Amino acid sequence: MLKWIIGLVLTGALAGLIYVYVSCPCERIPGMKLSGVEHTEPVEDWTFANSAALCQLEVSGVIPHSINLNCMSDGPNLFLSCSRCDGKYWSGIALAEPRGRIRIDDVVYPVELTRVTDDAELNHAWAVRARKLSNFGRGSDAPRPDHWWSFRLTPRAG
DSSP states (O other): OHHHHHHHHHHHHHHHHHHHHHHOOBTTBOBSSOOSEEOOSOOSOOGGGGGOSOEEEEEESSSEEEEEEEEEESSSOEEEEEETOTTOHHHHHHHHOOEEEEEETTEEEEEEEEEOOOHHHHHHHHHHHHHHHHHTTOOOOOOOOTTEEEEEEEEOOO
C-alpha cells in the first residue's frame, strides 16, 4: 500500500511539473511553446506593448524555450531588455537563431531578434524603457549599466 501511495504522489508531482513547464513562463520559471492567437500581419506601431507589464519571448532551441521579459516601444521599434544577459540560456539561442515569437496580452507575434550594440541605440532603448517603467511606478533616471543588453524585434512572416 505504501508503494502505491508513493507512486501516486510521484506521478502527481511529475504531472504538476510538466503542467507548469508547458503552461509557463510564470514569474521566473521558463516555459515552452507560447500559446495564444497568432498575429501574422506586419506590425508598424508597437506602442501597445507599453501597456503590458511583461512580455513573453519564445526562442527556438531543440525544445522551444519561453521566458518573461520587459518589452518596450517607441512606436515603430520594439525592444526587449535584459540585465546581465551574457551567458543566459535564451540570449545564447537568440544570438545563434534570431527567429522567435513574442506574446503581448495573449497575442503571439513572429519576430526576428537583433542584439543592439550601438551605444546611441542602446541609450535610446534605455530611455524608452525608463518611460515605460514610469507608467508602472518603477521608472528611473539612472544611467544605463554596461551589463544591460537590448534586442530590437522586427516582424516576420509566420
